[in-house]
Amino acid sequence: MVLLSAISFWVSRSQEEDGPEPVAGLDPELDYVLRDFELQFFDEAGQPTMNMRAPLLRNNPKLEMGTVEQPVIRLNQAGATWDLTSELATVTADKEHVQLMGQVQVRRSEPETGNWVELTTREVMIEVTPQTATTDQPVRIFDGFNRVDAIGLELDMTTKTYSLKQQVRATYAVN
Numbered sequence: 001m002v003l004l005s006a007i008s009f010w011v012s013r014s015q016e017e018d019g020p021e022p023v024a025g026l027d028p029e030l031d032y033v034l035r036d037f038e039l040q041f042f043d044e045a046g047q048p049t050m051n052m053r054a055p056l057l058r059n060n061p062k063l064e065m066g067t068v069e070q071p072v073i074r075l076n077q078a079g080a081t082w083d084l085t086s087e088l089a090t091v092t093a094d095k096e097h098v099q100l101m102g103q104v105q106v107r108r109s110e111p112e113t114g115n116w117v118e119l120t121t122r123e124v125m126i127e128v129t130p131q132t133a134t135t136d137q138p139v140r141i142f143d144g145f146n147r148v149d150a151i152g153l154e155l156d157m158t159t160k161t162y163s164l165k166q167q168v169r170a171t172y173a174v175n
Contacts, residue, residue: 031061050075054089064093071100075131075157082157083107086124098126106133108160117143119153131157136165145173 038053056069068089075082087102106119121139126132133155141148141162152165 032059033057048076066091066093073098077157079110079112080160081109081111083109084124084126096128098128100124100126106155108157115143117141119155121153133157139164147171 034057036055037057038051040048041050043049051074052068052071054068054071057066059066068091069087071084071086071089073082073084073089075084084100084104084106086100086104089101090099091097101123104121104124106124107116108118109116119139119141121135122137124133124135134153136152138149138151139153141150148164148168148170150164150166150168153162154165155162
């Protein structure tokens with residue numbers, strides 16, 4: 001009996017030692033890291049308003065900032081959908097300010113009419129509650145026919161209006 005107890009103890013200890021190794025190189029200041037995540041936001045009526053997915057999100061509690069790699073964001077509005085992509089995004093702790101950086105693409109689609117417009121730039125600051133976006137970077141707007149290039153933009157996503165800041169050049173298709 002003593003021999004069986006000793007063997008059982010030895011086997012259980014050897015299995016404990018074979019457990020996973022601690023992960024090296026983790027930043028202890030990160031409060032969490034999400035991989036291959038998807039977040040869905042809903043309005044008061046339970047309708048989806050925004051979806052965000054990405055391969056990686058890191059949250060830094062000291063900076064009160066989340067960093068998202070290769071985010072894909074979809075904003076649903078009545079009659080329109082906004083799709084936003086970039087190489088990198090930062091999100092404030094209150095989730096009210098989102099900065100898209102790198103190759104940024106913003107596309108607005110109207111499924112009922114088939115109309116769309118696409119905006120490309122290198123950086124966009126989004127204010128979530130008022131649904132506005134701004135940039136001081138070069139921007140290109142294209143709707144399948146017409147193209148507008150400018151430096152700087154202010155966009156109101158609820159009214160679908162934008163203001164170009166400087167060096168505006170446009171090429172319009174003649175119907």
